[in-house]
Amino acid sequence: METIRVRIRQAPGRTVVALLVAAVGAGLLGPLPATADPTTSHPATAPTAADPATTPGIGETIRRMSLEEKVGQLFTTYVYGSAADTADARNRQLYGVDTPADVVRRYHLGGVIHFAWSDNLRNPRQIAELNNGLQDAALSSGAKVPLLVSTDQEQGIVTRFGAPATDFPGSMALGAARTAEAARTAAAITGRELRAVGINQNFAPIADVNVNPANPVIGVRSFGADPALVSDLVAAQVEGFESGRPWQAVSATAKHFPGHGDTNVDSHTSLPVIGHTREQWEELDAPPFRAAVAAEVDSIMTAHIVMPALDDSGEPATLSPRVLTGLLREELGFDGVVVTDSLAMAGVRQRHSDAEIPVLALKAGADVLLMPWNLPTAVQGVLDAVRRGDLTEQRIDQSLRRILKMKLQRAITSHPYADVDALPQVIGIAEHREAAARIADETVTALRDDAGLLPLDRTPREVLVTGWGETTTRTLADAMRRRGSGATAMPTGATPTAAVIDRTVAAAGAHDLVVVLTNRMWDVANQPQQRRLVAALAATGKPVVAVAVRDPYDAGHAEEVGTWLTTYSYAPVSVEALARVLHGEVGPRGRLPVDIPDPARPGVSRYPFGHGLTW
Template sequence: MKTRTRRAVVALSALAVGAAALTTTGSALEPRVQTADGLLREMTLEEKVGQLFVTYAYGRTADTPDPANREEFGVDTPAQVVQEYHLGGIIHFTWSNSLYDPKQVAELSNGLQTAATSSGARVPLLISTDQEQGQVTRITEPATQLPGNMALGAGRSPQDAERAAAITGQELRAMGLNMNFAPSGDVNVNPANPVIGVRSFSSDPALAAQFTAAQVRGYEDAQAAGEGVSASVKHFPGHGDTNTDSHTALPVIEHDRQQWEQLDAPPFKEAIAASTDSVMSAHIVVPKLDDSGQPATLAPKVLTGMLRQELGYQGVVFTDSLQMEGVRQQHPDSEIPVLALQAGADVMLMPQDLQVAIDGVIAAVRDGRLTEQRIDESVSRVLKLKEGRGVLANPFVDVSKVGSIVGNQQHLADAQRITDRTTTLLRNDAALPLKSPGKVFVTGASEQGAKALSDSVRARGPQSSALTTGTKPTQEQIGQAVEQAKAHDVAVVLTSAAWNPDNAGQLDLVRALQATGKPVVAVAVRDPYDAAYVDVPAWIASYSDKPVAMESVAKVLFGETTPAGKLPVPVPEPGRPGTDRYPFGFGLAW
């Protein structure tokens, strides 16, 4: 255990009482109102450096002791983590016990803001999460579930993309969050991309750019009215053409300058034009753009040269998580934040060891590798973001209003309408709409999806049962699915990245179901590339396994709606480069 020197915490009883009142009655709490420039002049070096870090803390309330906090941060509660390190922000995750239900999240967020505004420089926090929707959804029901990026791209409506972001932002803000690490502006031109995929709007840079900007407006226009959040467009300079996951390795992208300008740059340019509050860097190497061999997060030519000087971006630059292997392979954890600041980043997200990272930056200032002026530049950007979005003036939320905002009927209805316009029919050999089936069997990769779709089927009259086989079904599971399918009129099988050789058992499952002689409908609940790997009478791309997406699939199965989605990416023919089974823009209807 490291020895830590704690700063004395200044207890402000008025703030503590106000926070308690806010939690129970929703009354306003008045923090000390300061300008960004005024705060910066008063801050110590340690307080400034703390503003440049965002991490998680463990616990459902700000005052909940958790052994994980003691082990990782040397203190007991989330509030103490904030105060010990003078943090600029906190990021919420389910695994850190931060996201239990909307009211709890709001109370936790208020408690953390009280901790921040009652000690040290008394600067409110940026409180964030990754609520991209679709595949990356940190806050589940009762919060409104909306289509992810690729589904929105299939819907072809930038207005729907903007509305989805506005709903998401309004609900996050009601829960006390003021920043969302979304949207992904990556252009997914590699079907084997293991980390982006459905998180991308499209393989078409113009479509991806249009929708990225629409979501920035959706998040931040509502924020301007005190109802939304700041956006963070990611992952610069573009993570869409890799078959390596930067969480576990360092991807190398071979795009040259012309390819980058044509493919990767447009979404970031449009996001900047839409005034995105922040941009997140990628842990990738692009050797034809930067010959340093450093990941973009640590590369001055990328963050300063390309992003700031060429694209003219003046806002906050976040790193992606510094716990990812893509950024940790070449340097010690104490050096990574120093190199990120030298490259042009402002805020370091989730360092592997927070104390080591902060100490590394302070040591770099004291030995001259970083100037305090450089620290001030980044702190000023962070404080001005907080000032411009009203976080300095009042970071608290009214807990009594959470229930009327999060998952309200208007949001849920809008979410279903938006989702209905994204469902994409790729193949239909006169199999759909279903012709009065008495019993429908739902099986496949997703437990959530199978249960939700089976429920939606039963709501329409037919009997239905569900069996989850997972993404890597065993022969025993396949045999169980076959036996159950024989007792039903139709089999619907959900696939998830079945194109990946590691998941080839899913294709065996589909073929085994076909061999029963029962009609088979396949639904790709992640990316649509699965549809090229096995032929069935009907293929649907839903891009998600969430209940709202499964309800849309049910509407198509029973002919209640005409499938309206159009592929936002081509689906290539396996083993035949340059040949598409289903081209960009394809989508059947009736």
């Protein structure tokens, strides 16, 4: 028997130390409980997770693993299919095996990541059963270590696990709400619902400070443009994701280090270069990551960006020892799990082969190698590097130790399976949906209402709901009809043609009020068409309410409209909150978490940080 110190987060910012007596057997801290079965509920007295990396159980597990099993544990990738043991031709094409479970067994994977496009996320029961089958594969072969199961549930515009899961407005909306408690609550609920279906690691929150309105990849995924605000909400979300009973929580992942907020280049398609000085980085980019480390975040994700002031080698941060080891490990003091952003992204694949990239990432200080372009090539590249002495097995063990420590701390080792029968008591329950609605009511921001159109009076009126988003316009029209308005949805898409604009203008003539929704109207690709639509509707003389349902920066591009709101999100919960604000059931309470620039006057804000009307 051995005595193990255990760290459990009990409340935001607080930890306690407990004692756990466990027997070390063939598995990690001993074999899994006999009740660890896909159909068995977790007992109320389930063991908690061990913490320190010096735990003898971790060392025992590492010693019994082959090199191939150790290397496999460092990789997380996607698998195709909705069931663990159902063949999908895409798995055969990519991995040389047929089923998701076969991929886990073949490569001794330490983790899988789920997406809708890989057919992993249909409904709660299917997701839970898929994850249970994948855990069966991991625990019955190879290293016999349960999987990290991850996804990007940032909420808002990046939501992988959809209805009936509880949806929240997203990060910039939470920045507009300005309360750490709202951010913490949203994360706690999201984390509990993810863990209920067997997802135990969330690649959130975003710790990037979005100071560039033209940022094509971060934008509303960020909490805002103020480092102090972003730091507060990042810390709150880390606490929310990781709080409570370990088997009901998920590992949070702050991303994208060292900071992806000031770029106009998408690292999915190219390699951004950020010209911040070291002093600017310390003032602007670093604080949210320092806050995440102070909040004891389990993992931090790298960015495929170059910041020459931090490393002038030209290597992206993901492959930079100066950034990952020098800054993140040594200066910020982070000894948790470093996860690369997807190694299939163009930002990391410009200078090196797919066999070299994972080796360089490990040399830089990364632990989890996410979604390599070619998994067999990447795995073989690491194995070859160890065998020729370019990487030591001790370096592999160092990353493996951190990963196993995280799995212990989140009770993944003692609770790898989802309780399928308990899903209706967790996923999208009334308590969670009510909390989401209350939070959404704090986020809608009114920027302008020159003519006093809002709130709408109680007289039923014919409203044309038009602009971006077939689902979004319909959702808003339905919500307005429930409140007595004769609302009609007429979506135009992101790039309405002249004929579509003409039809919409004609329809506006038959209505008393127009609500036009915009989405990334500031983007060069979308601005001309959406801009013409908004201008044409304003020219009809009909009252027009414009709503930016994603980036608030849209409001800087249509001065002729006298009423502007922004929701930062087109999630249904945000659209319903918008309807409540329009009809005066609640007042707009959000305040801008960014500056909205005036396109005609560089350096001048049309709507400044902190701006927001109410009634």
